Amino acid sequence: MGSQKSEIVILGIETSCDETSAAVLVNGTDLRSHIISSQIVTHQRYGGVVPEIASREHSLHIQPVVQEALDSAKVSFSDLSAIAVTYGPGLVGSLLVGVSGAKAMAYAAGIPLIGINHLEGHIYANFLHNPDLEFPFLALLVSGGHTHLIFFEAHGQYQVLGHTRDDAAGEALDKVARTLGLGYPGGPQIQKVALDGDAQAFKFPRAMLEKDSLDFSFSGMKSAVLNTLNSARMRGETLNVPDLAASFQQAVVDVLVWKALRAIDQTGAKTLVLAGGVAANSLLRETLNKELSERSVRFVYPPPLFCTDNGAMIAITGYYHYLAGDFSPWTLNAVPGLGLV
Numbered sequence: 061m062g063s064q065k066s067e068i069v070i071l072g073i074e075t076s077c078d079e080t081s082a083a084v085l086v087n088g089t090d091l092r093s094h095i096i097s098s099q100i101v102t103h104q105r106y107g108g109v110v111p112e113i114a115s116r117e118h119s120l121h122i123q124p125v126v127q128e129a130l131d132s133a134k135v136s137f138s139d140l141s142a143i144a145v146t147y148g149p150g151l152v153g154s155l156l157v158g159v160s161g162a163k164a165m166a167y168a169a170g171i172p173l174i175g176i177n178h179l180e181g182h183i184y185a186n187f188l189h190n191p192d193l194e195f196p197f198l199a200l201l202v203s204g205g206h207t208h209l210i211f212f213e214a215h216g217q218y219q220v221l222g223h224t225r226d227d228a229a230g231e232a233l234d235k236v237a238r239t240l241g242l243g244y245p246g247g248p249q250i251q252k253v254a255l256d257g258d259a260q261a262f263k264f265p266r267a268m269l270e271k272d273s274l275d276f277s278f279s280g281m282k283s284a285v286l287n288t289l290n291s292a293r294m295r296g297e298t299l300n301v302p303d304l305a306a307s308f309q310q311a312v313v314d315v316l317v318w319k320a321l322r323a324i325d326q327t328g329a330k331t332l333v334l335a336g337g338v339a340a341n342s343l344l345r346e347t348l349n350k351e352l353s354e355r356s357v358r359f360v361y362p363p364p365l366f367c368t369d370n371g372a373m374i375a376i377t378g379y380y381h382y383l384a385g386d387f388s389p390w391t392l393n394a395v396p397g398l399g400l401v
Contacts, residue, residue: 068382069135071143071165072375073126075158076150076178077204078102078109080121081371084133088379089191092133094372097121104244108234115153122161129371137169142387144378147175148398149205155394163390174378175388178369179206179400182335184380185366185373193360198329200320202344203336204230204247207276207316209323210400212333215380220400221323222274229312230338232278236285236308240301250305251341257306262288264311266318274323281311313344317351324357334361337368 067086074081078099084092099117103109130136145162148155159175166173183199195215201208207224227235230247237246242253264284267277285308292299320332332352338344339361352359366372381387 068141068379069139070375070378070382071126071129071140072176072371072373072378073122073143073145073158073162074178074181074369074371074374075118075122075154076146076148077154077369078114078117079369080118080125081369082126082129083371083375084129084135085372085375085379088187088376091188091372091375092135093129094370095125095129095132096370097125100245107238107244109151111151111153114151115157118154118157122157126161126165137165140169140171142166142172142174142378142382143169144174144176144374144381146178146181146374147388147392148395149178150394150396152394152396155396159392159394163392167390172382172387173390173392174381174386175392176374176377176381177398177400179208181373181377182367183210183212183333184377185335185362185370186333186360187376188366188372189362190360193333194331196327196329197331197333197360198320198323198327199333199335200316201336202229202316202334202338204228204234204338206336207278208400209274209319211323211327211329216384216386218400221327222276222319224276224278225269226277226279227282229276229278229316230336232282233309233312233338235282236305239286239289240304242301242305247338247341250309251343253302254306254309254343255302257300257302257304259306259310261300261303262307264307266311266315268315268318272322274319274326276315276319278312278315281308281315309341309343313341313347316344317347320348321351321355324355329357331358331360334359335367340364340367
């Protein structure tokens, strides 16, 4: 049965990296369908995402993924209120597949097109399972390409308080995992191996930068692991991989938690929202939950499936843009380096 005219039906499309995903969301709370076609197996043999292969895979899968999302939700293009699509940041070829497809679909259906910032989408994924989430709140966005602290005052009104000056946390985890021979994607592999390791075995640095800064730096931390491994090889020693993984993971989590707590002190925020792929890390969640409960600060984060790239987060962000009448022109283009400011 199709949707009623009183309903706001948003089709969300995500193709920024290596996941082709589409979702249908009704009235901002009813997720009717959520389809993800993952390329992880395709890219594993290369130890990371190959941009050219990623864009080709998106081209092959976007139409069937969108159609499956519509069929599962029991709606057609004529039922849709708007189509929301990620237009940046991300891999330019991958983004172009999604943007081009969404523009063609929206134009043909005669409905609005809504370009969505991928980073904003990660944060808004929290509204899917916490519709009672109230402003203002502090967001800690931790993914493979970005690490940000953002203070949200209202929909569309936010201030970036801190960001990474070099490697993102997820990027550092991926690089260290690759060096340790743990495979791709690196974050989940580090977490898995670290369960059998001693987090105090290696004393890796925690870069805090200047006093009162809310910026991050993970490059030196990553380099410390590489230097430790190289020194051991030169001495003919073999180091314990679980200990290395656990010690590095602990160092990354320590910095993320310390910066988040400092931001809470500076802003007086009563809610912390965690978002991005690294938000699925259990040590990060457990540590923040403990620290925030002691400070009576509400802690909100999505289920693991909604931490990684997905169409549902684009649909929910699109819903709030729709309510504000914030639509995109037909000249919308991919912006691979899109920021939050």
